Amino acid sequence: MSSDATPDPYANPLVFGQRMQILRERKGMTRAVLGGLLGKSVDWVKDMERGRMQPPGIDMVYRIAQALRVRDLSDLTGRPDVHVDLFIGPGHPRLASVRAAVDTLQIGIPTGPPPRTAHLKARLASAWAARHSAPDHRDRIGALLPDLICDAQLAVQLAVQPTEWRAAQAVLAEVYSLSQFFLSYQPDSSLLWRVAERSMVAAQQSANPHSIGVSTWLLAQAHRDTGPDHYDAADQITQQTLDYLTPLLPDASDDVLAIAGALTFEAGYTAARRGDTADAWRYWDVAKGMAERLPASYYHPVTSFSQAIMGAHAVTVAVELHSGHESVRQAARADADIIPSRPRRARHRIEQARGYQLDRQPEAAIATLAQAHAAAPETIRYNGYARAIILEEVESKVADRRRRASELAVKVGLLAA
Structure with missing residues (x-):
């Protein structure tokens, strides 16, 4: 092997631990938070990062990658032959x-x-x-x-x-x-x-305010989902479009008001991804006020923005902030049945399941993912977070949970029947 080749982290614990520490610090995540997400102690995280322990098995590597929001497993392992995009279905x-x-x-x-x-x-x-x-x-x-x-x-x-x-x-x-x-x-x-x-x-x-808002809403999501290096771009285009739409809102149609509300929540979503609790909930609160200006029966056909969706959005904010207890509390308050869109209802169930998993309630997480599958099988089949939870629980030491997770894994195409 060349002297400047990338070392194999599975052969060298220190290399794996260094990558893990760099990725954690880039996310602004403390050892205590990462340990909490993994069900491990601060000392375990510290020992892993300093190479005092052998790298974990693939199931824990996968969990670490999910907790650190690593999009490609090779970013954590350093192995180009382990090129797995964790969010691609x-x-x-x-x-x-x-x-x-x-x-x-x-x-x-x-x-x-x-x-x-x-x-x-x-x-x-x-x-x-x-x-x-x-x-x-x-x-x-x-x-x-x-x-x-x-x-x-x-x-x-x-x-x-x-x-x-x-x-x-x-x-x-x-x-x-x-x-x-x-x-x-x-x-x-x-x-x-x-x-x-x-x-x-x-x-x-087109110079159409609604079309501009919808296109911005989706482009901002594309930037945000690409990773932390693109959060600023997501924020910039979101704010530019809100600056353009805001003077139009006093006389705007419901659709234009809704897309402005959806963009406002997106700003909060990105803030939550950054770990900015104050801004995340501030934007959610403003968006909720905008939703309340819409008719109770209104439902935006593209973004799902409405009064009915704000409870689901609150769950998303709490989950992205890695607050398991708050995620579960918000999930209990949100009524999934009032969301008229099947895929959006399924996505809400997935966010609830993420909250239960954060709160160390894996049985509730699997049961909620089963509800997501019942609402829209094609939503859960392509959702990386849902797939990660299912794969994690397929390895559970609890027989009944492992059985239910395996049955769900077969339904969504993760395991052969």
Whole structure:
């Protein structure tokens, strides 16, 4: 081996411990917090970081990676042959056709009548409705997206009048937004970024406040989920769009007020990821006030922002702040049944399960993930946090918990039947 080659942390405990310490300190996490997440003492963390112990088994390595929000297992192990993205799910069977539609160039002068914007809006509304109501929501929207993408691109290309062109751009931006929901947590990050950026460009061309807000909301999430180095970018684009929308709010439609509320909560979400408790709850409180200005029955078709979602958002803030007790307390207050969207309800159940796991209630975590699966199997199948909890409990020493986790692992495709 070359003298400057990366040492194998499994052969050298100190190398593994150094990586673990660097990643922990980058997150601003104390040894006490990391130990609490792992069910270990401060001394255990300290001894591991200083190379006084042999590196743990793969199950604990996986748990450490999850606690430190390491996206790729090789970042922790230093082994390029252990290249596992912890937040990427399996590729959907319809991924190839969606990718082909995104990558297709409309070159030359098309023949035939242009797609009507009103018709595209109606198809888009049906697609959003299918996403919220169907347990196999990825499959449903994956079937609709290829034609929607091509027709929306064509509508922009064939638009004659400026107002018609801007309206077509607004529809195209939202079609790309719908595509991001399909592409999230799938093994094609570059395609997700292409779609996010195209959505933002189309929204800006449309000069439509709602389209701009939706595209920003998703682009900010893409930045935040890429890791701590991109938190500032997420904050910047969120704040810029809020600065643009705020003067419009006194006379805004419910949809524009809702997207401003959703962006406000996103700022709190990013603050929670940073560990900034005060800002996280401050933004949540402001967003809650904005939700209360909306009709009680209102539900935003893209972001789910509404009065019904604020309880779920509170659980997310507590979980991201790694407060197990507060997560469970907020989960007890939040009513999942009032969330009309099946995938959003499933995601809320996953966040609740994360809270139970933080609070060392693994039985409740597995039971709650089973509820998530019942609501929307395709949500839990592609969610890295849910997959991590299930895999952890598959190794449980408690027979009944191990059995239930294994049954769930089979259902979500983590283990063979």
